[in-house]
Amino acid sequence: MTDYIRGSTRPHKPPEDQGISLAGFGIPTASMNTWMTLQGWFAAGEVPPCAGRHEWTSSSTKDKRLAIRLCADCPAKHACREFAETNNERYGIWGGQDRSTR
Numbered sequence: 001m002t003d004y005i006r007g008s009t010r011p012h013k014p015p016e017d018q019g020i021s022l023a024g025f026g027i028p029t030a031s032m033n034t035w036m037t038l039q040g041w042f043a044a045g046e047v048p049p050c051a052g053r054h055e056w057t058s059s060s061t062k063d064k065r066l067a068i069r070l071c072a073d074c075p076a077k078h079a080c081r082e083f084a085e086t087n088n089e090r091y092g093i094w095g096g097q098d099r100s101t102r
């Protein structure tokens with residue numbers, strides 16, 4: 001999931017950065033502000049708890065509970081949740097919620 005959030009990223013500050021079209025990365029217009037908020041966190045050096053971990057996409061209840069618990073301390077939690085809700089993300093834990101609680 002973190003790879004998904006960070007996968008197309010580099011610090012992106014329009015209008016200075018004219019080189020990337022977010023639409024080309026499949027970021028819906030409705031999510032642009034949230035996407036930018038998330039990128040701001042990561043560009044500031046924040047490393048989310050989900051970085052490099054499997055629990056956020058695991059089907060194990062135990063893993064999901066751990067992911068949800070660890071999301072609670074993530075500074076990107078609200079933006080992450082909003083992004084998932086806006087994009088109707090169907091899989092994984094986003095902002096401390098899974099599909100059943102979004």
Ligand code: SF4
Nearest residue numbers: 050071074077080095
């Ligand atoms: S809120 Fe959870 S899923 Fe979203 S970036 Fe933070 S740790 Fe990852």
